[in-house]
Amino acid sequence: MASSVLAPVQERGRAALEQLGLPNRRQEPWRLTDLKRLEAVSALPASSSPLPTSLPASLKGVTRMVINGFDDPLAGQVLPEGITALNAEELEQALGHTLDRCGCAQVWPVEFNHAKAQQILALRVRGRVGPLELVLAAGAGLNATRVLLLVEEKAELELMQVLLAEGASAHSHLLEVHLGQEAQLRHGVLATADGASSLMAHLAVEQEPRSSYSLTSVVQGWNLGRLEPRVVQVDGQAQTVLKGLAVTGADQQLATHTAVRFDGPEGELDQLQKCLAGGRSHAIFNGAINVPRDAQRTNAAQLSRNLLLSDRARVDTKPELEIVADDVRCAHGATVSQLQDDELFYLQSRGIAAAEATALLLRGACQEVIAQLPAAAQVWRPLERVMESLAS
Amino acid sequence: MIRPDAELLLDIQDLHASVEDKPILKGVNLQVRAGEVHAVMGRNGSGKSTLSKVLAGHPAYRVTGGTVRYRGQDLFELEPEERARLGVFLGFQYPVEIPGVSNLEFLRVSTNARREKQGEEELDTFAFEDHVHDKLKVVQMDPAFLERSVNEGFSGGEKKRNEILQMALLEPVVAILDETDSGLDIDALRIVAGGVNQLATEDNATLLITHYQRLLDEITPDYVHVMAAGRILRTGGRELALELEQTGYDWVDQELAAQGAA
Numbered sequence: 270m271a272s273s274v275l276a277p278v279q280e281r282g283r284a285a286l287e288q289l290g291l292p293n294r295r296q297e298p299w300r301l302t303d304l305k306r307l308e309a310v311s312a313l314p315a316s317s318s319p320l321p322t323s324l325p326a327s328l329k330g331v332t333r334m335v336i337n338g339f340d341d342p343l344a345g346q347v348l349p350e351g352i353t354a355l356n357a358e359e360l361e362q363a364l365g366h367t368l369d370r371c372g373c374a375q376v377w378p379v380e381f382n383h384a385k386a387q388q389i390l391a392l393r394v395r396g397r398v399g400p401l402e403l404v405l406a407a408g409a410g411l412n413a414t415r416v417l418l419l420v421e422e423k424a425e426l427e428l429m430q431v432l433l434a435e436g437a438s439a440h441s442h443l444l445e446v447h448l449g450q451e452a453q454l455r456h457g458v459l460a461t462a463d464g465a466s467s468l469m470a471h472l473a474v475e476q477e478p479r480s481s482y483s484l485t486s487v488v489q490g491w492n493l494g495r496l497e498p499r500v501v502q503v504d505g506q507a508q509t510v511l512k513g514l515a516v517t518g519a520d521q522q523l524a525t526h527t528a529v530r531f532d533g534p535e536g537e538l539d540q541l542q543k544c545l546a547g548g549r550s551h552a553i554f555n556g557a558i559n560v561p562r563d564a565q566r567t568n569a570a571q572l573s574r575n576l577l578l579s580d581r582a583r584v585d586t587k588p589e590l591e592i593v594a595d596d597v598r599c600a601h602g603a604t605v606s607q608l609q610d611d612e613l614f615y616l617q618s619r620g621i622a623a624a625e626a627t628a629l630l631l632r633g634a635c636q637e638v639i640a641q642l643p644a645a646a647q648v649w650r651p652l653e654r655v656m657e658s659l660a661s
Numbered sequence: 662m663i664r665p666d667a668e669l670l671l672d673i674q675d676l677h678a679s680v681e682d683k684p685i686l687k688g689v690n691l692q693v694r695a696g697e698v699h700a701v702m703g704r705n706g707s708g709k710s711t712l713s714k715v716l717a718g719h720p721a722y723r724v725t726g727g728t729v730r731y732r733g734q735d736l737f738e739l740e741p742e743e744r745a746r747l748g749v750f751l752g753f754q755y756p757v758e759i760p761g762v763s764n765l766e767f768l769r770v771s772t773n774a775r776r777e778k779q780g781e782e783e784l785d786t787f788a789f790e791d792h793v794h795d796k797l798k799v800v801q802m803d804p805a806f807l808e809r810s811v812n813e814g815f816s817g818g819e820k821k822r823n824e825i826l827q828m829a830l831l832e833p834v835v836a837i838l839d840e841t842d843s844g845l846d847i848d849a850l851r852i853v854a855g856g857v858n859q860l861a862t863e864d865n866a867t868l869l870i871t872h873y874q875r876l877l878d879e880i881t882p883d884y885v886h887v888m889a890a891g892r893i894l895r896t897g898g899r900e901l902a903l904e905l906e907q908t909g910y911d912w913v914d915q916e917l918a919a920q921g922a923a
Contacts (some may be wrong), residue, residue: 312734
């Protein structure tokens with residue numbers, strides 16, 4: 270069923286890729302990207318086996334779904350009350366709508382996913398639904414996965430997405446979410462790998478008035494990583510919260526490109542993006558905020574805080590505010606720093622050894638974001654994973 | 662309380678120190694015995710804050726001469742954390758904000774580091790909560806501050822209370838309080854000073870670094886030292902602080918000029 274809907278999309282995607290070719294550095298969104306790595310990802314064969322690692326048991330009360338891009342995601346799955354799968358007709362109607370509203374339907378990572386994804390998980394959420402966990406576990410090769418969520422008016426959902434990979438594998442993930450009026454989605458993303466795999470995750474979210482969307486993302490350990498949350502408040506008057514933590518080490522490159530557009534008045538955004546870059550790694554943050562003429566009384570705040578953990582690590586951070594409306598509040602700030610001597614000395618002067626003080630400060634820096642993940646994240650030990658990667 | 666036979670806790674001899682190769686301390690001599698309260702006064706730039714940071718081991722300050730013995734041991738052989746575990750405490754003029762690190766967890770880790778050194782058992786999360794709630798009374802602090810990040814978003818007064826709370830938990834042998842009175846209104850000053858007074862015993866000592874007499878209205882010092890140009894220029898009893906309040910620091914310039922001429 271799903272594949273019949275996706276077949277024309279795939280065809281269009283392939284045609285688009287052929288026309289676009291690989292991105293190049295003259296294109297602003299790819300200016301800093303290691304294109305050799307991107308080329309390697311694009312050449313990976315489709316994965317046909319799941320990740321061999323066993324998964325930890327999910328938290329009690331959480332419904333887990335595991336998708337891999339080649340098995341039918343709904344086979345053998347009992348959906349929690351309030352969640353139903355879309356039929357082919359509904360899917361055809363909904364597919365791509367949010368991508369168009371977010372203005373990202375034709376960008377390279379989305380066309381790449383269009384060309385590659387064979388399966389789609391498309392769900393409708395009504396009422397207040399118990400927490401859902403979506404595990405994307407990539408085996409060797411390219412894992413192209415696509416998810417569409419229609420969160421109906423006044424519905425409430427807590428969604429924890431976990432993306433795992435090891436070795437020569439990559440994720441191309443595309444998520445479309447439509448939030449109806451007064452709907453609430455608390456969304457967590459934990460994307461963690463062993464330093465060899467790559468990640469391209471595109472999250473497109475469309476918000477009706479008085480809806481609330483809160484994304485907490487924790488991304489760590491990708492050879493080449495690209496996380497792109499794009500949110501549009503279609504008539505303003507909605508609330509968006511974006512909290513991101515990007516951790517890089519060795520020679521990894523991780524880019525976070527966020528874009529929020531207010532297509533109506535009185536929208537709110539609260540955004541914090543943190544990067545911790547060690548080794549010879551490169552962390553990139555691009556935060557676009559678009560406030561057109563109709564978006565009066567928008568209240569947006571964006572803060573980018575970056576910590577360089579080695580002399581050879583690099584951070585590029587760029588706010589991109591486009592504000593046309595005149596009666597708005599848009600605050601933004603960016604800092605790049607190293608661990609502060611004063612903070613270390615303060616802890617040492619209280620009897621805490623230098624190494625332990627450093628660990629405590631790094632934990633603190635990460636915890637500010639990690640603590641915001643939905644409860645279902647616990648079983649994945651996100652803080653421990655990040656701390657282990659920082660220690661190595 | 663002055664007892665000539667009390668243990669000599671801190672013995673500073675001809676101490677010289679620099680920051681970024683600029684000499685700041687130029688021969689400080691000071692002896693502190695158990696039970697004593699010392700006040701070190703002086704203008705900005707006289708070296709009094711540098712003295713406190715050197716004693717605690719701040720990495721930006723370099724000791725270029727002299728000795729400091731703490732209970733007979735060479736203080737400069739010890740890392741900052743080791744000094745703290747052995748009972749040297751610095752109350753910061755500007756306590757550092759540490760986002761994401763819970764105040765309660767920070768206080769527990771540091772308290773246990775000190776307890777371990779004293780041969781006391783480590784306190785687990787539950788035991789520590791009881792312990793810390795007892796100590797909150799010393800500075801009349803709202804328990805809500807335990808749940809927040811270390812000093813983050815605390816007012817000036819709350820930060821200083823948090824410093825004295827740490828002092829209450831760590832039970833230092835020598836407490837050096839660097840301008841603990843700065844930025845406090847009179848009520849906050851009384852609470853903080855009250856905390857310091859409650860913690861003073863005949864076995865420990867307090868070194869108050871301050872600009873103003875007003876702190877000394879609340880905490881009575883046994884000795885008052887006036888620092889200028891990186892040295893202690895004059896030492897007296899509490900009447901010296903009152904005299905300073907009356908006459909200001911102009912005599913310091915005259916005395917320095919006279920010494921320069923000599």
